[in-house]
Amino acid sequence: MKYVSKSLFCVFTYCFMSFVTFAAQEESKPFEAKLSEDGIQRVEVIVDSYSFDPNQIIVVVNKPVEITLKSVTKIVPHNFTLNYPEAGLNIDQDIVPGEEIKITFTPTKTGSFEFYCNKKGLFGSHLKKGMKAVLEVRG
Numbered sequence: 100m101k102y103v104s105k106s107l108f109c110v111f112t113y114c115f116m117s118f119v120t121f122a123a124q125e126e127s128k129p130f131e132a133k134l135s136e137d138g139i140q141r142v143e144v145i146v147d148s149y150s151f152d153p154n155q156i157i158v159v160v161n162k163p164v165e166i167t168l169k170s171v172t173k174i175v176p177h178n179f180t181l182n183y184p185e186a187g188l189n190i191d192q193d194i195v196p197g198e199e200i201k202i203t204f205t206p207t208k209t210g211s212f213e214f215y216c217n218k219k220g221l222f223g224s225h226l227k228k229g230m231k232a233v234l235e236v237r238g
């Protein structure tokens with residue numbers, strides 16, 4: 100009997116750990132920005148607690164990018180920080196709950212650049228809760 104309960108405990112632990120690992124893996128949702136006739140690459144991003152959707156934005160280097168940030172939260176303020184001045188990326192923009200704002204910039208280097216929310220709640224930073232994403236600049 101003791102053996103059985105120990106086995107059950109192991110199975111339970113294994114299932115639980117698998118679930119934790121699965122939950123921790125963030126699904127990548129790549130999105131290629133659309134190049135408009137006016138030469139601007141546009142993309143819409145849904146800002147929620149605690150995510151950016153899409154969380155992987157693909158753009159082309161040396162062409163202006165316009166990101167529309169749509170907050171879908173009612174109370175929680177968020178932020179968009181993209182800080183790589185050497186690549187033409189230098190944004191620190193707060194996003195009021197429920198509002199929609201546009202940010203524009205022109206990436207001057209190729210590479211993968213992380214952006215995130217710099218807000219902190221009672222239980223830690225939004226970044227630690229996974230509120231980050233990637234801007235991929237291609238040649």
Ligand SMILES: [Cu+2]
Nearest residue numbers: 177216218225
């Ligand atoms: Cu946030």
